[in-house]
Amino acid sequence: MEMKVHYLNCGTMQPRLARFLAPDLASIPCLCLLVETAEQLVLVDTGFGTGDMEDLRRTGHVNLVLKTVQDQERTAVRQIERMGFRREDVGHIVCTHLDRDHAGGLPDFPGARVHVLKAEQEAALNPADFAAKERYRRHHFAHGPRWVLHDTVSQDAWFGMDCIRELPGLPPEILLVPLPGHTRGHCGVALETEDGWLLHCGDAYYMKIELGEDEKVPRSVRLFSRSAYTDRAGALLQHERLKKLLRESGDEISLVASHDPSDYERLSGEKLA
């Protein structure tokens, strides 16, 4: 089936002092994919929503450091409307995970079915401590999303990786690739496009350089990445799995991550401010 993929940045973060301390992270996108299938629109992650942009305090204390740029026009719903679609055209949302900067737009699409790993939905709806309440924002789920929960790995692996195929209501070219570590139920979303396979890795890595074999990862990127792990060993294991995937199938699969400025600029052709 033919699928057209649009690359949207649904929220730019400009961490405090990053311009001086970590220039690589001075402007960070929230990369979401808008997929046009034959029947409907599918959104992969939502970035920040209109409610967040109205009052950024709703995105948690961490925003004092991470500093989202307040801009309603950046939200997925506004970008989709500018493209000539309606919010109702988005039939499904597939979430890599439910952190504040990935699930903030869910309330803007109350009719969409929301695919996520079961472990992630449980963690998000029952935040165990302050850190979990910071990352999972209650008001992102208060409208009662139409959850479609996944936890059964398919028999057929995807390029040697466990995956979940045949998501109800979605074409077989879209599947989930569990990558737990950043959060409990974090997963990648694989899409077979006309240009080959694309794996949206969410926050499994922040910058491609982390997946390099011998390049030195800037300290700032390492610190930023570590500060957000739920399970450090798990997150590092995913790095190794993704490196292997790149080594063995890198010419067939293109990897993108939510917050990698260079991924976003290359794919969208847009320069980050």
Ligand SMILES: [Zn+2]
């Ligand atoms: Zn994130």
